[in-house]
Amino acid sequence: MDDLVTERLVLHPMSAAEAERLLAPGPADAAAWAPGYPAEVDAIGARNFLSTCEETGDPQPFGAYEIRRRADGLAIGGLGFHGPADEDGSVTIGYGLIPSVRGEGYATEAVRALLRLAREHGVRSVRGDTAHDNVASQRVMTAAGLHLVAEDDQLKYYELSWT
Template identity: 60%
Template sequence: MSDLQTARLVLHPLSPAEARRLVARTPAAGDRWAPGYPTDGDVESAADFLNHCAATGDPRPFGDYEIRRRADGLVIGSLGFNRPPGADGSVPIGYGLVPEARGHGYAAEALRGLLRLAEDHGITCVKGDADHGNTASQHVMAAAGMRLVGEDERVKYFEIRWPAAAAAGAGDRA
């Protein structure tokens, strides 16, 4: 699978080999990791991706992606689908950036790219959540077009939906 490009970012789909290096926190020659990458969240997400690969095969394009700045190629975070799509056409997402990359709109830009990919592959609903105190993440999801759909005592829930008929034909677009 090829990289996804946004205006300022490259979303690079992790292979199982790359995910294993990330979990081991051992970059390969040529990897350009920003200070602080991978975070514990990046490692946890890559480990979940590897578990999915072992259980059901490589789920790409519904796996994990490194977020790389186009300007310098530096890996500043990751995002992806927390698991393959469900039978109902929905899929949960997660994302994170190293601290120095936050506040520049990178997370919302990357998430918009991932949402386009989901819609183009027939997904009808993408879901995300953030703790009440994590207003930055709530703003990222809202800026990417997701809307608040509920909350409980700890978490706010966001989603974006596309009509099934529109999503099914989305992969036919050029």
């Protein structure tokens, strides 16, 4: 699978070897990462990705992606799918950035690219969720085209559907 390239970002499809390095980095890895990367959410994503690879094989294009800035090539976060499309053609996404780059539009740019990829691969709807107090993530999903469809005591649920 090739990298997804946007105006300011490269979304690099993670391999199992790269996910393992993220969990146990060496000195060379740190040189490719912005300070603060990987965050705990990136480690969780890498573990989930490795679990999926063990259970069903590499899920690409519906796997994990490392978010890199084109300007310097440094990894600043991650995003991806929680798995391949279900029987209804729906996928769930997640994303995160290191704190020092939040508020610069990178998350929205990355999510939009992921939505395009999903649509190109026949997905009919994309879902995401966020905590009630995570207003920044709510703005990202809204700016990327997802709509609030439900909420419960803990989360707000967003979705974008194509007919």
